[in-house]
Amino acid sequence: MRLLSHLFAALALAVLAAQPAAAQSVLRDAETEAFLNDIADPLVEASGLAPGNVEIVLINDPSINAFVAGGQAVYIHSGLIDAADTANEVQGVIAHELGHITGGHVIRSGEGYSQANGISILSMLAGLGAALAGAGDAAMGIMMAGQTAALSSILSFSRTQEAAADAAGAEYLSNAGISGRGSLEFFGKLLNQETRRGFRQDDEAGFWRTHPLSGDRINNLRAVYETDPAWNEPSDPAIEARFQRIKAKLMGYVAKPEFTLRDYPETDLSTPALIARAYAYHKQAKMAEALDAADALIARDPQDPYFLELKGQVLLESGRVEEALDPLRQATELSRSEPLIASLFGHALIATEDKANFEEAERVLRSSVARDRYNPFAWYQLGVVYAQRGDMPRARLATAEQQVMKREYVLALRSAAAAEAGLPTGSPDWLRAQDIGFQARALIEQQCEMRDKRNCQSRR
Known part of the structure; x- marks a missing residue:
């Protein structure tokens, strides 16, 4: 059962990490957004993406984390800014997350979970067959082994993606002429945390990680960064x-x-x-x-x-x-x-x-x-x-504009309809009211697919 709980915890963590930023507490500040865009733009350009199409979003969360969740947006926790000592460290994190975007890792994550689900289902079916045959202990062993294999498959897939993002991030830093010192220094902070908490690669706490341990990442990247022409490039004061x-x-x-x-x-x-x-x-x-x-x-x-x-x-x-x-x-x-x-x-x-x-x-x-x-x-x-x-x-x-952003789709649909009825037909505002109505209706339908359609339609 502990193995099953670990598996479901890992799956839940992946789902939570993929929640849209609108569902979390987003911090917006003009100076901060201008700064984050300025330090990210050379990296975005080095990655082959268009700077204006990549958004850097600050999340009010004290944990040290950053992630991507579909689209071309990098989400950075406030705790990461607090933990970093230099802008160069934050650039190292952004470069890594851009590696996830260019690698299509959010889209491809379904491959890893699909493979794990297949292993899990097969092991449960095999275990059920053993149980029906009267071999209860064997059935439990088969199912537990299957769940362990499924979780190992997920974690292996995730670690592969992290390693690929590390390599891509190093390339983008190099192409932008930005030193990788900050990246190594930030990984050093993570390594110190792991050491204080007693994580080891071979213990349970280390095994259930979705990221390679920071010591391994530092060792893999140090040779790459130290031989790069930008290694001794000073940060912009x-x-x-x-x-x-x-x-x-x-x-x-x-x-x-x-x-x-x-x-x-x-x-x-x-x-x-x-x-x-x-x-x-x-x-x-x-x-x-x-x-x-x-x-x-x-x-x-x-x-x-x-x-x-x-x-x-x-x-x-x-x-x-x-x-x-x-x-x-x-x-x-x-x-x-x-x-x-x-x-x-x-x-x-x-x-x-x-x-x-x-x-x-x-x-x-x-x-x-x-x-x-x-x-x-x-x-x-x-x-x-x-x-x-x-x-x-x-x-x-x-x-209606603010309601659709707050995910109040039913209210947004009603407000948009009322606006459309009172605005001059064909005017820009009238067309925008129509657009919001279409958007809200489509999002309501998506919600209905995950709930009882009859109740959802009655609320409309």
Whole structure:
């Protein structure tokens, strides 16, 4: 039974890893997304993929992990950013995950599970035959051996894919002229964790792993990296400085304030420390201290849109809405209407409850969703503006946009139908309402295939 439980645990882990990011907690931040795209773009290009078609998504999860789950998207856990010391280490992880994408490993994973399922089913049938013949002990032995073989098949298939992704990642780093030092250093961190936890290649904990142990990976890759012309290539100091800002911002946002203030004490006057403390103070409702940190950052670089965004966010979330408008307007202009910053500015304009600001809010928010449709917060704010103006068809269309992103497909279908009925026939918004309706209906049908169709149709 322990062997069976291990098998089902491995299968469950694979299913969970493949869950769409929308089902998890996605962290969105303009500065962080720009940074991740900038460090990934040369690797994406080196892999033969188009940089604009590969998305790097940050997941709010403290574990040290990264994965791909279909399509051309790399998902990185916040815990991995926290564990990494350099941007070069993160690039090593991204290169590895790109190897999974170019290798089609998510699609081909079905081959491994199909083979394992075949072994498992055959062993259970053989065991059942032995049981019917009266050989109960033999039946149990046959089934347990079959389950062990099935699990071994899955793990062997997974390790093969990991080794292939390692090799591909090394090639992409080399082609991009990026050193593999960071990759080895990050594997070294994983190896230290395994050593502390007592994992060995030949023990049970090691056997049930889907990845080769980090010591093996380091040994296999070291010779490749050390002979590569990019081995001694130094990291870009500007990139590394940006990485330290990202780490500090992430910790300030997700960690408990006392932990942030421990790692970034008041004696630390560096830019990353000021960023981290601004968020920590904000979470503690120490607005004066948070604003002092934000003002100190702006004094260092008045043209940095992310510093202005930080100050505007603190003011807005502290109820000082009118004061938040100026820094957020500047941040929007300096960032060339970056969608996430613009959506926050649009929200601030609406929060003033001054109808004189609604025209600007609509313009800002429409620009935001035109460049980034996958922002339910911006769609909600835009819907508020439309409703205030009495434009209910477009308000319902904005509601449908956010509902389909939140997987509320039945509600999205109804909202899209209501929007379509009130919009001018053939207009771009009318066509979009139709598209959302078709999309929601198709997704509802997919859900129905996995549930009771009769009940699903009655809910519709």
